[in-house]
Amino acid sequence: MVHQSFPLVSVITPSYNQGKYIRETIESVLNQDYPNIEYIVVDGGSTDDTLAILEEYSQFEERIRFISEKDRGQSHAINKGLAMTKGEIIGWLNSDDTYLPGAIQQAVNALQGHPDWAMVYGKGYTIDENSKKQSDYYVAPANYQLLFDGCMICQPAVFIRKNVFLEVEGVDEMLHFCMDYDLWIRIAKKHTIGFIQAALANARAHSTCKTSTLWSTVGIPEVLRTSVKHYGTISKTWLLAYQNQHGDKGITGLLHFLRNQSAFDCLPMVTSMNRYDDLWVPPRFTFSVETDACCPVHSLIIKGKIPSASAPHLPEHYKFRCSVQVDGQPAGNYIVGSTFLLNIPVPSKQEKFEVDILSSFFLTSVDKRMVSFVADEVIPLSIEESKVFNSISNSSVLLKIG
Incomplete structure (x- = not known):
């Protein structure tokens, strides 16, 4: 009853x-x-x-x-x-x-x-x-x-x-x-x-439940997307869970992971650059960026290095200057080491713009090219991505430079 x-x-x-x-x-x-x-x-x-x-x-x-x-x-x-x-x-x-x-x-x-x-x-x-x-x-x-x-x-x-x-x-x-x-x-x-x-x-x-079978391939991506959607960033708890399943691939590795999992509404993209196939760039490194009007670029991430084998004569803590221009206008000067990760604010709100990075260091490669550094990553960040990047950069969880 x-x-x-x-x-x-x-x-x-x-x-x-x-x-x-x-x-x-x-x-x-x-x-x-x-x-x-x-x-x-x-x-x-x-x-x-x-x-x-x-x-x-x-x-x-x-x-x-x-x-x-x-x-x-x-x-x-x-x-x-x-x-x-x-x-x-x-x-x-x-x-x-x-x-x-x-x-x-x-x-x-x-x-x-x-x-x-x-x-x-x-x-x-x-x-x-x-x-x-x-x-x-x-x-x-x-x-x-x-x-x-x-x-x-x-x-x-x-x-x-x-x-x-x-x-x-x-x-x-x-x-x-x-x-x-x-x-x-x-x-x-x-x-x-x-x-x-x-x-x-x-x-x-049990052996067939989702927690056992899908945590790495479905669970972690969904949790990270959910965290970004609601909080604009990712906690140390979930960063450690990501690392445990996918390894410490650094901040740029995490950004690529989030991009591949569609964690962000829109993504600015590099559409052209004068980087060589082996990732070396000339002393004047030039690339173009495009985005949607609703998704302005907030900053640029440049992950670079000068391989020690290519410049064995350089001091261990060698520093050099990089000057940045956006559409021909000065956008900052940076002193970097032989391994670096630059986070460059972008003053332009244009849907398309060109970036030049002029380096004070250069060398002649074995094939007679004039090169400056190896640009492993060039990533234009939206506002959403930049918030995630900045918060994680201040975290003690991800220790690698990129």
Whole structure:
């Protein structure tokens, strides 16, 4: 019997070929002591025994209903389920995770006791393929600023007010890994997130879960893009995670990584230059830059060096001068060493402009060319990119010059 004094809680489970675990997931919902639950499973067209299990439950349990059809992934499934819900409070439980006894009642009590909370989450555990506890899931109180440093929320232990879920327009369907982290940030921008000490859920870690299989190829890129989108930069936590997976390729390596992952809305580009194929440049190094009117160039990154093998006579700490001109106008003088990374502000707001770098040092190469230094990188930065570059340059995480 439905007790009208209890707000309806809708639990959504996105599902695809998790027949090995979904029965335990379903049981953890249906065995809750909370009396007013609707349970919606959104299946993406499973080909294992998932559908047979769902049919079995739906025949005898009025609280559960499901659909099974091809979708565009987990995020799309969650939004489809959200559109089907009737409850005031939404739980999102993946098809390999489980609720702990009393989870829903404790979450409802917390939200009723704190009308200003847009969502609440509790503690959780990591379990293995056999449902054996492995460890406590790392959680801590969260707000918008704290989420910059990392994700301290256990996703299956979260319950969200439906009106807030709809206000932020659901889950970002462009994300396939950190859609939960992105959702918490968007909610925290406008609302208070509540945390309770009770353990509410188990997050399953197994060989085929996304955390195990997609962290390096999908997870890290999405997390970095999400951080840049919301905060304009990347925390030390995520920089270290990037380094652990992809190595320390320096600041310019990270910029290329972010560019390749479409982390920025628009990108200024070098369209021509007189750099040689072996990356040496003449004493007057000239290149052209183009960008969109809506995306002015903020600065230029020049990563260069004079290889010691090419100039063995130079003192160890040799310095030389580089004078920069933008469209023929002086744009700064720089004293650099045999290895350098220049960050040159650009005074021009033109969509197209030409840059000249005149070097006081030059030598004659073995093939009789007059050259100055090896220009490993020439990167024009938008305002967005420049913010990321400057903040990371001040970080102690990335130590390489480029």
